[in-house]
Amino acid sequence: MTDKKTLLLAQIFITFMMALSMSGIMSLLQLGATAQWLTIWPRQFIIAWPVAFVLTMVISRLGFALAHRITASRNA
Structure with missing residues (x-):
């Protein structure tokens, strides 16, 4: 089993x-590749990560x- 510090860091x-990619992808699908998307994505990420x-x-x-x-x- 992996130690707790490594698990927490992972x-x-x-x-x-995941929050960075998913917030980017989902907002990109909703807004398209626009200046508005680039403005909204960081805020969505800051909410999504925690x-x-x-x-x-x-x-x-x-x-x-x-x-x-x-x-x-399965191994039994």
């Missing part, structure tokens, strides 16, 4: 990259539990 990196981080702190436990359960049943 959560920070993963949520940063939300993503908090949610993954809860949801990742469920995801790991499910993954362990599925792989353990």
Whole structure:
């Protein structure tokens, strides 16, 4: 199992990259590649990153539990 510091740092990196890419993609789809999109995207990211981080702190436990359960049943 990975140590807690590494897991926390990975959560920070993963949520940063996912919030950046998803907020960019979703706002790009909504607004198109315009100056307005470039103005709105950073604000959307600033909102999305902390939300993503908090949610993954809860949801990742469920995801790991499910993954362990599925792989353990297949290996048995």
